[in-house]
Amino acid sequence: MIETKKRSLDRFRLDGLRALVSGAGRGLGHACALALAEAGAEIIALSRTLDELEKLQLDIQSDGGTADIAVCDAANPDQISEVIPRLGQIDILVNNAGTNIPEAFVDVSLNNLDTILDLNVRGAFLMSQAVVKEMLRRNHGGSIIHISSQMGHVGAPNRTVYCASKHAIEGLTKAMGVELGPHGIRVNSVGPTFIETPLTKPFFESKEFTADTISRIALGKIGQVEDVADAVVYLASPASGMVTGSSLLVDGGWTAR
Numbered sequence: 740m741i742e743t744k745k746r747s748l749d750r751f752r753l754d755g756l757r758a759l760v761s762g763a764g765r766g767l768g769h770a771c772a773l774a775l776a777e778a779g780a781e782i783i784a785l786s787r788t789l790d791e792l793e794k795l796q797l798d799i800q801s802d803g804g805t806a807d808i809a810v811c812d813a814a815n816p817d818q819i820s821e822v823i824p825r826l827g828q829i830d831i832l833v834n835n836a837g838t839n840i841p842e843a844f845v846d847v848s849l850n851n852l853d854t855i856l857d858l859n860v861r862g863a864f865l866m867s868q869a870v871v872k873e874m875l876r877r878n879h880g881g882s883i884i885h886i887s888s889q890m891g892h893v894g895a896p897n898r899t900v901y902c903a904s905k906h907a908i909e910g911l912t913k914a915m916g917v918e919l920g921p922h923g924i925r926v927n928s929v930g931p932t933f934i935e936t937p938l939t940k941p942f943f944e945s946k947e948f949t950a951d952t953i954s955r956i957a958l959g960k961i962g963q964v965e966d967v968a969d970a971v972v973y974l975a976s977p978a979s980g981m982v983t984g985s986s987l988l989v990d991g992g993w994t995a996r
Contacts, residue, residue, distance in 0.1 A: 750976060750977045750978040751778060751972060751973065751976045751977075751978045752778055752779050752976065753775060753778040753779045753780035753831070753972070753975060753976055754779035754780075755779070756779070756780045756781070756830040756831055756975075757780065757781045757782075757783060757827070757828050757829055757830050757831070758772075758775045758780040758781070758782055758783065758829075758830065758831035758832075758833065758975060759783040759785065759826065759829050759831065759832050759833070759870065760772045760775070760782065760783070760784055760785065760833040760835055761785045761786075761811070761813045761832075761833065761834055761835050761836040761862075761866055762785070762786060762813060762835040762836030762837065763782075763784035763785055763786050763792065763795060763835065764784075764786030764787070764788045764791030764792055764795065765786075765791055765936070765937050766934075766936035766937050766938055766964060767835055767886060767931070767934065767936055767964055767967050767968070768784075768786070768833070768835040768836070768886075769791075769795055769964070770964035770965060770967065770968040771833050771835060771886075771967065771968045771971045772784050772795055772799065772806070772833075773795075773798065773799065773802075773968070774965070774968035774969065774971065774972050775831070775833070775968075775971065775972060775975060776799045776802065776804035776805070776806065777802070777804070778972050778975075778976065780830075780831065780975070781804075781805040781806070781807075782799055782804065782805065782806040782807070783806075783807050783808075783809070783826055783829065784796065784806055784807070784808045784809075785808075785809055785810075785811040785813065785822070785836075786808075786810065786811070787810065787811070787812050788810075789808075789810050792808040792809075792810065793808065795808070796808050807826075809822050809826070813834075813836035813858060813862040813863075813866055814836070814857045814858040814861065814862040816861075816865050819862075819865050819866055819869050820865075820869060823866070823869035823870060823873065824869070824873065826873075828873075828877065828879075829870050829873055829874065829881065830874075830879070830880075830881050830882070831881065831882050831883075831884070831975045832866070832867065832870045832881070832882075832883045832884065833884050833886065833971055833975075834863045834866055834867060834883065834884065834885045834886060835886040836858060836862060836863075836866075837858060837859045837863075837886065837904075838854065838855060838858050838859065838938070839855065839898070839901045839938065840854065840855060840900070840901075841897045841898055841901070841942075842897055843896075843897055844897075844899045847899065847900055851900065852900055855900045855901060855904055856900065856903075856904055859901070859904035859905070859907075859908070860904050860907045860908065860911075863885060863908060863911065864911065867883055867885075867911075867915065867926075870883065871883070871915075871919065871924065874922075874924055875922060875924075878922075879923070880922065880923025880924055880925075881923070881924045881925070882924070882925045882926075882927075882974060882975050882979075883915065883919075883924065883925070883926045883927075884926075884927055884928065884929060884971055884974045884975060885908050885911065885912055885926075885927070885928040885929070886928070886929055886931070886967070886971075887905050887908045887909060887912070887928040887929060887930045887986060888901070888905040888930055888931060889930050889931065889932050889988060889990040889993050889994050890902045890905045890906075891905030891906050891908055891909040891928070891930055891986070892906075892909070892930060892986070892988070892994050893993070893994055905930075908928060909928060909930075909986055912926055912927060912928040912984060912985075912986065913984045915984075916983040916984025916985070917984060920983055920984075925974075925979070925980075925982065925983040926983055926984060927974045927979070927982060927983060927984070927985050927986065927987060928985075928986045928987070929967055929970045929971060929974065929986070929987050929989060930986050930987065930988040930989065930990060930994075931962055931966070931967045931989045931990065932956055932961075932962050932989065932990035932991050932993045933952050933956075933961055933962065934961070934962040934963065934964060934966070934967060935961055935962070935963060935964070936964060943961070949961070955993055955996070956990070956991035956992060956993050957991055957992025957993070957995060957996070958991035958992055959991075960991065962989060962990075962991060966989050967989055970987050970989050973987070974987060
């Protein structure tokens with residue numbers, strides 16, 4: 740008879756691990772940092788805005804957690820190469836920094852094209868590269884989680900560049916997972932549907948947009964930042980120890996249609 744190990748929710752704990760979260764000042768990044776801290780991780784929060792980082796640090800510390808902060812533009816290679824090596828041990832990376840500029844394909848300017856791809860793709864690549872170098876040097880494995888999107892699996896009007904950037908992240912996730920697996924470094928993505936954040940708030944000011952969006956989500960509701968943060972905790976934890984090169988869709992059934 741095959742023996743099964745006794746299950747424990749301790750496998751979702753992150754005690755003794757250090758988690759780096761980019762774009763942590765607000766929205767998804769802020770929620771992910773709080774959730775990882777609640778699970779026991781020590782947080783290293785990066786953002787371009789110091790006052791938002793200081794508020795996050797206070798929130799985590801007031802709940803008994805530990806958080807270090809550093810100002811860093813995830814689209815700036817010089818800042819990444821300067822900041823990451825001095826952060827010390829990094830066990831978990833949440834590549835959250837990203838942006839979107841919805842507009843028709845024929846109207847996309849070179850500036851907007853570069854803005855989205857520089858942060859969503861180039862920034863995620865360079866941040867991952869810098870962190871992986873530290874993980875390999877310490878030889879303790881790790882978990883890298885790219886915040887992608889359901890738009891990395893489908894297409895949508897007025898989002899050609901954003902979709903292209905997130906499809907690139909899905910390819911990056913798979914390739915990194917294969918290459919880094921032998922080193923004990925797991926790489927996965929989380930693909931949310933539309934989530935209520937400061938980035939998406941302007942969209943939801945349109946009743947027509949909101950109604951159309953909800954009609955495409957099988958669960959019939961807009962996602963919350965906590966939905967994404969919970970998925971991130973799972974992928975960061977030993978509970979997902981056999982998961983790499985995968986995308987965890989938190990899309991309410993959008994892509995199932």
